[in-house]
Amino acid sequence: MLFDQMDRYIARNVLAAIIVVQFVLLGLDITIAYIGDLSDTQGNYTALDVLFYLLMRVPWRFYQYAPVAVLIGALIGLGSMASSNELTVMRAAGRSLARIVWGVMKPVLLVVVVVLLVAEFVSPRTEQFAEAWRLEQRQGAGAMPASRSGWQFEGDSVYRFGAIRADNVVLDLTRYRFDERRLTEATHASRAHWEEGEWQLEGVTTTRIFDDRTESEYHDQMTWETAFTPTQLERLLRDIQSQAPSELWAYARFLQSQGLQADQPLLYFWQKVLMPLTMGSLVLIAASFVFGPLRTVAAGTRVFYGVVTGLVFKYVQDLLAPASTIFGFSPVWAVLVPTLACAVVGIYFLRRNG
Numbered sequence: 181m182l183f184d185q186m187d188r189y190i191a192r193n194v195l196a197a198i199i200v201v202q203f204v205l206l207g208l209d210i211t212i213a214y215i216g217d218l219s220d221t222q223g224n225y226t227a228l229d230v231l232f233y234l235l236m237r238v239p240w241r242f243y244q245y246a247p248v249a250v251l252i253g254a255l256i257g258l259g260s261m262a263s264s265n266e267l268t269v270m271r272a273a274g275r276s277l278a279r280i281v282w283g284v285m286k287p288v289l290l291v292v293v294v295v296l297l298v299a300e301f302v303s304p305r306t307e308q309f310a311e312a313w314r315l316e317q318r319q320g321a322g323a324m325p326a327s328r329s330g331w332q333f334e335g336d337s338v339y340r341f342g343a344i345r346a347d348n349v350v351l352d353l354t355r356y357r358f359d360e361r362r363l364t365e366a367t368h369a370s371r372a373h374w375e376e377g378e379w380q381l382e383g384v385t386t387t388r389i390f391d392d393r394t395e396s397e398y399h400d401q402m403t404w405e406t407a408f409t410p411t412q413l414e415r416l417l418r419d420i421q422s423q424a425p426s427e428l429w430a431y432a433r434f435l436q437s438q439g440l441q442a443d444q445p446l447l448y449f450w451q452k453v454l455m456p457l458t459m460g461s462l463v464l465i466a467a468s469f470v471f472g473p474l475r476t477v478a479a480g481t482r483v484f485y486g487v488v489t490g491l492v493f494k495y496v497q498d499l500l501a502p503a504s505t506i507f508g509f510s511p512v513w514a515v516l517v518p519t520l521a522c523a524v525v526g527i528y529f530l531r532r533n534g
Contacts, residue, residue: 186270190283193261198253198291205245210234225317236310239303240422246295248490250459254284254466255486262470277530281467288463292456299452300424307422312346330417333440334406344417348374348410353381364389372404379404420445425452447501447511454515461519464526465489472529493518 217230261267270280332339336359342352350372357365370383384399415423415431423431428449432442451458469482500514 186275187283187286190257190261190280191287194254194257194284195287195290197257197260198249198287201253201256202242202245202249205249206238206241209241209245210238220318222318225314229314229317233310233314236306236313239298239306243295243299243303246291247455247458247462247493248487250288250291251462251466251490252483252486254288254463255469255482258284258467258470259482267470277471277533281464281530284463284467285460288459289456292459295455295459296425296452299455300426304422304424304427307419308346332408332413332416333438334408341413341417344410344413350379350413353404369404374410379406379408420448423448425449428452441505443505443511447504447514450512450515451497454512454519457523458515458519461522461526462490462493464530465522466526468526468529468533472533489522493522496521 213234214231217234218227221227221230258267267280271277330341332341336357338356338358340352340354340356341350344350351370353369353372355365355367356363357367365386365388367384367386369381369385372379372381374380381402381404382400384402385396386399387394387396412431412434415427415434420428420431423445428445432445432449435442435445466486469485496518497514500517501511503509504511504514
C-alpha cells in the first residue's frame with residue numbers, strides 16, 4: 181500500500197510545514213528586496229512596479245529556497261509530532277523508524293517534482309520576462325533587454341561581446357585573431373544582427389598588425405562567418421544561474437566542443453539535476469535531529485540548528501565549486517560530497533537511535 185493512514189498523517193503535517201516555511205522565506209526575501217529596490221524607481225517605474233517585478237521573480241526565488249524550506253519544514257513537522265508524543269505512539273504501535281522517515285520522504289518527492297518543473301519550464305521564462313518588463317518600464321516602450329557582456333573562443337579567434345538583445349542584435353563586438361600566440365588582427369563592430377541564417381556586421385573597423393606597421397580599414401556592413409547562433413550567444417551571455425537544466429547541459433556541451441572548460445554550467449546543471457538527492461539528504465538530517473541528539477530540546481532550538489545546517493551545506497557547496505576548477509575534479513562531486521555527507525551523518529544518528 182503506497183499510503184496508509186499514518187503515512188498520510190505524516191505527509192500532511194510535513195507538507196503543511198514546508199509550505200508555511202516556504203511562504204515565510206519568500207515573504208521575508210521579497211520584503212527585504214523591495215526595500216532595497218525602491219531606490220531604483222524612476223520615471224514610469226514606480227514603487228508598485230517594483231513590487232510587481234519582484235512577484236514575477238517568485239518562481240526563481242521559490243527554487244532557490246526550496247532545499248532550506250524542506251529542511252526546516254521537516255524539522256517543524258516532525259518536531260511538532262514529537263512534542264505531542266505522536267511519534268512515540270507510532271513507534272509503540274509498531275511503526276519502524278525507517279517507515280516514519282519514508283513517510284516524510286513521500287511529500288518531499290512531490291516538492292522535488294514541482295521544483296524540477298519550475299527550474300526547467302517556469303523560472304527561466306519568468307526571469308527573462310521580468311527583466312524585459314522592468315527595462316521597458318524604466319526606458320519606455322520598445323526598449324530591448326540586453327544580456328551581460330562575455331568572452332568566447334572560436335578557432336584562432338577570441339571574441340568579446342558587449343551584449344545581446346532580445347531581438348538577436350549583438351552590441352559592441354570585438355574579434356581578436358591570433359597566429360599561434362601572436363595577435364595579427366583586431367576587428368570591432370558596433371553591432372551585428374541575425375538575418376536569413378547568418379550574421380551581418382555593421383560599423384566594422386579592421387586593424388591588421390604586422391611586424392613593422394598596422395593597417396586599418398572600415399566597412400559599413402559585412403558578413404560575419406561564424407558557427408555561433410543567437411541561441412548559443414544568448415546562453416553565453418545570459419545569467420547562467422537562471423538557465424534551465426537542459427540549457428545548461430547544451431551550453432556545457434558547446435563549450436567542450438570548443439575545447440573550453442565547462443565547469444560552471446556543469447556545476448549548476450548538477451545542482452539542479454541532483455536536487456532530489458539534496459533534499460533527501462536534508463530530510464535525513466532533519467529526522468536525525470528529531471530522533472537523535474536534539475530530540476529533547478525546544479522546537480525553536482531545532483529550527484535554529486536546521487537553519488545553521490542549511491547554511492553550512494550551502495557554503496560547503498559554494499567552496500567546493502571553485503575547488504573543482506582549481507584541483508581538476510568533476511563539478512558533480514562539488515554537489516555530491518556535501519549531499520552524501522549529510523546523508524551519512526543523518527543515517528548514522530538514525531541508526532544509533534533506531
